[in-house]
Amino acid sequence: MVTASDFWSFITPDNFGFPLFGNIVGDGLEWWQWALVLLDYTLKIIALGYVPSQRKPTSAMAWLLAIFLIPFAGVILFLFMGSPYINRRRHNIQNQANELIRTVSEDEPDVPDGFEVTDEIISMMHLNRHLTSMPAATGRLVALHSDYEQSIRAMADAVDHAENYVHVQIYITAWDDTTGVFFDALERAVQRGVKVRLMFDHVGSWKYPGYLKLGKRLTEIGVDWMVMLPLKPWRWRFRRPDLRNHRKILVVDGHTAFMGSQNMIDPSYLLPKNQKKGRHWIDVMVEVTGPIVMSLDAVFAVDWFTESKEELDLLSPSQATHWLNADTAPQVPDSGNEILQVVPSGPGFTTEPNLRLFTSVAHHAKEHLVLVSPYFVPDESLLDAVTTAAYRGVEVELFVSEKADQPIVDFAQSSYYAEMLEAGVRIHQYPYPAVLHSKFVIADAEVAIIGSSNMDMRSFGLNYEVTMLAGHGDLLDSMVELTETYRSTCTELTGEEWGNRPLMRRYVENVARLTSALQ
Numbered sequence: 026m027v028t029a030s031d032f033w034s035f036i037t038p039d040n041f042g043f044p045l046f047g048n049i050v051g052d053g054l055e056w057w058q059w060a061l062v063l064l065d066y067t068l069k070i071i072a073l074g075y076v077p078s079q080r081k082p083t084s085a086m087a088w089l090l091a092i093f094l095i096p097f098a099g100v101i102l103f104l105f106m107g108s109p110y111i112n113r114r115r116h117n118i119q120n121q122a123n124e125l126i127r128t129v130s131e132d133e134p135d136v137p138d139g140f141e142v143t144d145e146i147i148s149m150m151h152l153n154r155h156l157t158s159m160p161a162a163t164g165r166l167v168a169l170h171s172d173y174e175q176s177i178r179a180m181a182d183a184v185d186h187a188e189n190y191v192h193v194q195i196y197i198t199a200w201d202d203t204t205g206v207f208f209d210a211l212e213r214a215v216q217r218g219v220k221v222r223l224m225f226d227h228v229g230s231w232k233y234p235g236y237l238k239l240g241k242r243l244t245e246i247g248v249d250w251m252v253m254l255p256l257k258p259w260r261w262r263f264r265r266p267d268l269r270n271h272r273k274i275l276v277v278d279g280h281t282a283f284m285g286s287q288n289m290i291d292p293s294y295l296l297p298k299n300q301k302k303g304r305h306w307i308d309v310m311v312e313v314t315g316p317i318v319m320s321l322d323a324v325f326a327v328d329w330f331t332e333s334k335e336e337l338d339l340l341s342p343s344q345a346t347h348w349l350n351a352d353t354a355p356q357v358p359d360s361g362n363e364i365l366q367v368v369p370s371g372p373g374f375t376t377e378p379n380l381r382l383f384t385s386v387a388h389h390a391k392e393h394l395v396l397v398s399p400y401f402v403p404d405e406s407l408l409d410a411v412t413t414a415a416y417r418g419v420e421v422e423l424f425v426s427e428k429a430d431q432p433i434v435d436f437a438q439s440s441y442y443a444e445m446l447e448a449g450v451r452i453h454q455y456p457y458p459a460v461l462h463s464k465f466v467i468a469d470a471e472v473a474i475i476g477s478s479n480m481d482m483r484s485f486g487l488n489y490e491v492t493m494l495a496g497h498g499d500l501l502d503s504m505v506e507l508t509e510t511y512r513s514t515c516t517e518l519t520g521e522e523w524g525n526r527p528l529m530r531r532y533v534e535n536v537a538r539l540t541s542a543l544q
Contacts, residue, residue, distance in 0.1 A: 065096050076103065081404060084482075087539055115331060119373030122327045126158040133160050140364045142496050146472055149385050153368045153494065156378040161366040161494075164317030167281070169503040170310045171463075171510070173292045174203060176283075179312060181210035183277045190220040192276040192325045194253075196269065196477070197288035198225035199233045200242055204289050208246070215247035222329060225289075226270045227252040234295045251332045253489075268372055270328065271488040273310070273477050274321050282318040284491060285310035286464045286477055304430070304458040309465070309507065311475060311493065311500065313365065320367035324491050327369075363498040370478065371489030379478045379492050380485040383466060384410045390419045390468040395508050397424040399462045402437045402481035402541045412448035420451070424511050426461045427454040434481070436530075436537035446520040453515035461511070465504055473501045482541055 072092045077085040092099035135151045136142060140163075142150075150161045170176035184191050184207070191214055200208050211221050223243060230236055230252075243250045253270035275283040287308035293299045294306065326337045370379035387394060387410035394414050401423060403411070415421040423445065429435035442452060455461035465475035476492035478484045495501050 068097070068100050069093055072100065072103075083405065084486075090539075115373050116375070118331050119327065122323075122330075123158040126323065130158070130160050136161050137163050137364060140496070142364065143471065145389050146496050149382065149389070149472070149494065150366055152385060153366055153378060153382060156374065156376045156381065157367075157369055159320055159323075159367050159369070161364055162315070162317040162320055164313045164315035164363045164365045166363060166499040166503065167312040167314055169500065169507060170283075170285075170312060171308075171507055173287065173306065173308055176287055176308070176310045177204060177207050177289070180275050180283055180310075181207045183275070183281050183283070183312070184210040184214050186281075187214050187217075187219045187277045189278045190222070191278075192274070192322060192329075193221070193223040193289075194270075194272050194274040194325050194328060195224075195289045196226045196229045196271045196273060197233065197290050197294075198223070198230050198239065199235055199290040199295060200239055201235060201291045201295055203291040207289060208242075211248055212246040221248045222325075223248050223250045224253050224270075224325075224328060224332065225250075227255045227257075228266070229269055229271070233290060251329065253328060253332055255332070267487055269483075269488045270371075271477050271484065272324065272328070272369075272491045274325055274491060276318060276322045276325060279322055280318055281312070281314050282321045283310050283312050284321055284476060284493060286462050299458075302458045304460060306460045306462045307455065309463040309475070313363075313500075315363075317363075317365040317367065317493075321491070324367065324369045328489070363500055364496045365500070366494040368474075368476075368492040368494060369490070370485075370492065372487065373489065377485050379476075379490055380404065380407060382474060382492065382494065383407055383478075383480060386466050386468045386472060386474060387411050387414055389472060390414050390421075392419060392469050393467075394419050394421045394469075395424070395465075395467040396422070396480060397461070397463050397465050397508070397511065398480040399426055399429060399460060399464070400431075400434050400438060400479040400481040400484075401425055401441065402434065402483075402538075403441065404482055404485065407480065408441065408444075411450065412445060415445075415449040421449070422451045422453060422512075424453045424455065424461060424508075424515060426459070427457040427516070430460050433537050433540070436534045437541040438481075440534035440538040442518065442523055443520075446518070446523060452518040453512060454518055455511065455515050463507075463511075467501065467504055467508065470501065470505055472496055473504050475500075475504065 069092060072089060076088050076092070088099075088103055092103060095102075135154055136147055154160050168179065170179055191211065193211075198204075211223070215221050225239075230239070240250060240252075254268050256266055273283075273285055273287060285308065287306075287310050292305040299305070330336055368378050368382055370377065384406050387396075387407065394411070396411065411421060411423075425438065429438060446452065464477065464479055465473060467473045473495045474492050475495070476490065478488070478490035478492050484490055495504075
C-alpha cells in the first residue's frame with residue numbers, strides 16, 4: 026500500500042527530470058533548489074494562461090514548447106522577442122498617424138471617381154482602408170524595373186531631377202561600387218539645395234562591408250540620415266532585437282516614387298561566399314507618379330517621426346488634404362490612369378494588413394493565381410487559401426528560389442511543398458545560384474499586389490512592410506509579362522522528385538517549420 030509519505034518522496038524534482046538542481050541533502054533538496062523548482066513551475070503555469078492571449082495557436086504552442094523545454098531561458102526569450110508591450114510607443118505613433126490620415130481623407134471614396142472595378146476589388150480596398158486608413162488613389166506606372174543595376178541607375182536619375190526633397194527608406198543600405206551612382210546623385214542633390222533624408226535598418230545593414238563608415242560618409246555629403254529600429258542600449262535606444270523595418274521606398278518631390286523588393290546594395294550583397302559562388306539577387310522595383318506617391322511619402326513620414334521625433338510638413342492637415350485629390354495637388358500634374366492603394370503593415374498594426382490582403386487575393390482567384398516570394402512560410406490562413414484555390418480548380422503557381430539564401434528558412438519553406446504539390450500547386454524554382462527576391466501576387470490578371478513583404482510569418486508579424494495593390498492597368502500587365510520571364514527561366518518541381526528526398530532532410534524541415542512560428 027502506497028502511503029502519503031511514499032508519494033511525496035517520489036515526486037521530487039529529480040524524479041521528473043530536474044537533476045541539475047544539485048545534490049540531495051538528507052531527505053530532499055536545499056531550500057533554494059526547491060525555490061527554483063517552484064519558480065520554474067509557477068512561470069510555466071502563468072505562461073499557459075498568458076502566452077496564448079491574442080496569439081495564433083501555432084505561435085502560442087511554439088513559444089510554450091520553448092518555455093517548457095528550456096527552463097527560465099525560454100521565458101527570457103519570450104520577454105525579449107515575444108512580448109508585444111515592448112513596442113507600445115510605436116503602436117501609439119502608428120495609431121495617431123492612422124487617425125490623422127483617416128480625418129483628412131474622410132470625404133474621399135474607397136475608390137477614386139471614374140474607375141470601374143469589380144465588387145471583390147472594392148471589398149479588398151475597403152478592407153485595406155479599414156486596417157490602415159489608406160484609401161486608394163490614382164497613379165501612373167513609369168516603369169517596372171527588373172534589371173538590378175538599371176533599377177539603381179533609374180533611382181539615381183530620379184534623384185538628379187529633384188528640386189525640393191528626396192526621401193529614401195531602404196532596409197539594407199551599403200555604399201559600394203554598384204550603389205555609388207545613387208549616392209553620387211544624393212550628393213549632387215544636396216549641393217543643389219535639395220533636402221535629402223535617408224533611413225536604413227540598423228540590424229539589417231550592419232553585417233555588410235562598409236557599414237561602420239556609412240554614417241560618416243552620408244554626413245560628409247550632407248544627407249540627413251537615421252537608422253531604423255536602432256539596437257543601441259548604451260544610448261538608451263533599445264527595442265525587440267527580432268524586429269526589422271523591411272520597407273523599400275524612394276520619394277522625389279512628392280511626385281515620383283519607387284517601391285518594391287530591392288535593397289540598396291550590390292546584387293552579391295558583398296559577401297565573399299556569394300561572389301565565389303556567383304550568387305546574386307533578382308529583384309523588382311515599381312516607379313510611379315501621381316497622387317499615390319503621397320501615400321508612400323506618408324509611410325516614410327511616420328517612420329521618420331518614429332525614429333527622429335521630427336514631424337515633416339506633409340503630415341500636417343494642410344498638406345495631407347492634397348494626398349489623394351489630383352485636382353488640388355499642383356505638385357502632381359498627372360493624376361494617372363491606374364487605381365492603386367498603398368498598404369503599410371508591421372508591428373505598429375495589430376491586424377496584420379499584409380497577411381489579410383494576401384489571403385483575400387488568394388480567395389479572389391477564379392482561374393489563375395501567381396505567387397512570387399523568396400520566403401514562402403505561410404500561416405494556416407494563407408496556406409489554406411492557396412491550397413483551397415488549387416482544390417477548386419484554380420491554376421496556382423508558386424515561384425521560389427531553388428535554394429534560399431538562409432538555410433533555416435529554406436528548410437521551413439520546403440516543409441510545405443508536399444502538401445502544396447498534393448493540392449495541385451505548381452512550384453517553379455529559380456535556378457541556383459540566383460536568389461529570386463521579388464515579391465508579388467497576381468490573381469486572374471485582374472488584381473495584383475507587389476512590394477517588400479515576403480509570404481512568411483516574419484513579414485506578417487515582425488517586419489515593417491509596404492505593399493501596393495493594383496487593379497486593371499499597365500502595372501498589372503507588366504507584372505504578368507515579368508511572370509512569363511520568370512517561368513521561362515525556372516524549372517518545375519514534381520511530386521515524384523520531391524517524394525524521394527532523404528528522411529533526414531524531412532526531419533530538419535519539420536523542426537524548421539516549428540521554429541518559424543516563434544513570434
